[in-house]
Amino acid sequence: MRDHSHHIELSREEAVEGILDSLPEGFATPRVEQVPLEAARGRVLAEDVVAKTDVPNVLTCCLDSIAVHWDDFAKLPEGGVPDTSGWTRGVDWEFANTGIAMPEGFDTAVVVEHVTVSDDAQSVVVNSAPSERFAGTRAAGSQMRAGDMVVERGCVITPDVAARIASAGYSVATVVARPRVAFVPTGNELIPPNVPFSESHPDRFAATGRVYESNSAVVRGKVEQWGGVYVPFDIVPDDRKAIRHALEKACEVADIVVLNAGSSKGSDDWCVEVIEEMGTMVCHQTNHGPGHHSSYALIDGVPIVGISGPSGGASFTLDFYLLPLMKRFFGLDPAPRRIPARLGAAIGAGPMHKLAKENPGKLPGEQRPPEATDPGSSFYAVKFMTLEAADDGTLRATPVPGKAGSAQTQHANAYYMMPAGAGDVPPQPGDVIFVELRNQRL
Numbered sequence: 001m002r003d004h005s006h007h008i009e010l011s012r013e014e015a016v017e018g019i020l021d022s023l024p025e026g027f028a029t030p031r032v033e034q035v036p037l038e039a040a041r042g043r044v045l046a047e048d049v050v051a052k053t054d055v056p057n058v059l060t061c062c063l064d065s066i067a068v069h070w071d072d073f074a075k076l077p078e079g080g081v082p083d084t085s086g087w088t089r090g091v092d093w094e095f096a097n098t099g100i101a102m103p104e105g106f107d108t109a110v111v112v113e114h115v116t117v118s119d120d121a122q123s124v125v126v127n128s129a130p131s132e133r134f135a136g137t138r139a140a141g142s143q144m145r146a147g148d149m150v151v152e153r154g155c156v157i158t159p160d161v162a163a164r165i166a167s168a169g170y171s172v173a174t175v176v177a178r179p180r181v182a183f184v185p186t187g188n189e190l191i192p193p194n195v196p197f198s199e200s201h202p203d204r205f206a207a208t209g210r211v212y213e214s215n216s217a218v219v220r221g222k223v224e225q226w227g228g229v230y231v232p233f234d235i236v237p238d239d240r241k242a243i244r245h246a247l248e249k250a251c252e253v254a255d256i257v258v259l260n261a262g263s264s265k266g267s268d269d270w271c272v273e274v275i276e277e278m279g280t281m282v283c284h285q286t287n288h289g290p291g292h293h294s295s296y297a298l299i300d301g302v303p304i305v306g307i308s309g310p311s312g313g314a315s316f317t318l319d320f321y322l323l324p325l326m327k328r329f330f331g332l333d334p335a336p337r338r339i340p341a342r343l344g345a346a347i348g349a350g351p352m353h354k355l356a357k358e359n360p361g362k363l364p365g366e367q368r369p370p371e372a373t374d375p376g377s378s379f380y381a382v383k384f385m386t387l388e389a390a391d392d393g394t395l396r397a398t399p400v401p402g403k404a405g406s407a408q409t410q411h412a413n414a415y416y417m418m419p420a421g422a423g424d425v426p427p428q429p430g431d432v433i434f435v436e437l438r439n440q441r442l
Helices: 012-022 159-165 215-225 239-251 271-278 311-329 349-358
Strands: 032-035 065-068 093-095 108-111 115-117 125-126 150-153 172-174 180-184 229-232 256-260 278-281 297-298 303-309 340-342 380-389 395-399 414-419 432-435
Touching: 012 065, 012 297, 012 311, 065 150, 065 278, 065 340, 125 380, 150 159, 180 215, 180 239, 215 229, 215 297, 239 256, 239 271, 271 278, 271 297, 271 303, 340 380, 380 432
Parallel strands: 180 229, 180 256, 256 303, 340 395
Antiparallel strands: 032 172, 065 093, 065 108, 115 125, 278 297, 297 303, 340 432, 380 395, 380 414, 414 432
16 A cells, blocks of 8 residues: 655645745746737736827817817806807817817817707807816827836736727737646546447447546636646556656646646556656645645646546636646736625535534544644635625625535535534624635636
């Protein structure tokens, strides 16, 4: 029997801090590239954007109006309007539309709703006066001046940000290159989807007794959603040489490697031993479930994220452990975003919590002991929640029954890490808890 007593168990926060502190210096100063602005949505700016010129660069009308001379109103009583019967278009007044430079020589605008224009559009009656010189206009440089900071580096380019960059005179953006994230699934039991199986003829169908590999779908989706380039690897059998070869190749082509079943302890699982030979383990497992067997390691400066098997648990452990690495690669704050919400209903205790309370000091056979957790530390149960606005305007978090990946949890939009040890008391309805959103973006 292999000895796992040396395995390091850390909290989620300790694990993330450990791998971030272990990263080589160059990881946080990644490659940059230029992309057309229309293709830059979701990318991270690598350089500050400064305005090329004043915006607007001349006195500009800010409403659909007619342009007038303030001097024609200044000498009248407040609110008075001049006799316009002798006015000539182009000399005494002119049309001025939103965003258009004011006609030469004119300095003030009166919105069209307060004027009457003749059918031949050559004469006009002004029904209301402007308040001051330059009313209805924008001064040159009033939105931004040449050299002004328009968008700071590190900003994620949204459609609104892209519009601001374009307004400053740019059609391309300098962005952080996409991190390459390799995914290596391991396991003799795995087989690609669509391979047929038959209980009546197992000898004829390769999928009988096997498990369809599904984590590639969730890894790819999150990597691309977070702005990375997904690098797929074929399923690797539970063989030390094969695992080592796959990791060597993955580290050659990727900035980050995600290893499926990265710290499992089955008799055929060799990932931990291979990684320990090739690099440095930060942790073998973490103090929460599902996702207990989440690991971090470093091989030749490349971070290795080990995720446990089922896609339901793999999904949020990617949020926990891959997302911070990708944020650090982009130069963004890797800290998780937690939202306070009021608990709307009681959280059902999981089976391990119930057993621990009923059998204090005993470890049931199906409960994993914490190998390297400080005495008194808590184990955390990940609870899925529906987060919504309550009638009083606060946020309400309602527990969703079911395990990670089950049909019941598919509509949950948040999760909560609940202390689940024998001495921990679950939060009660009405308590404020801190939750995290599912399907996060950068």
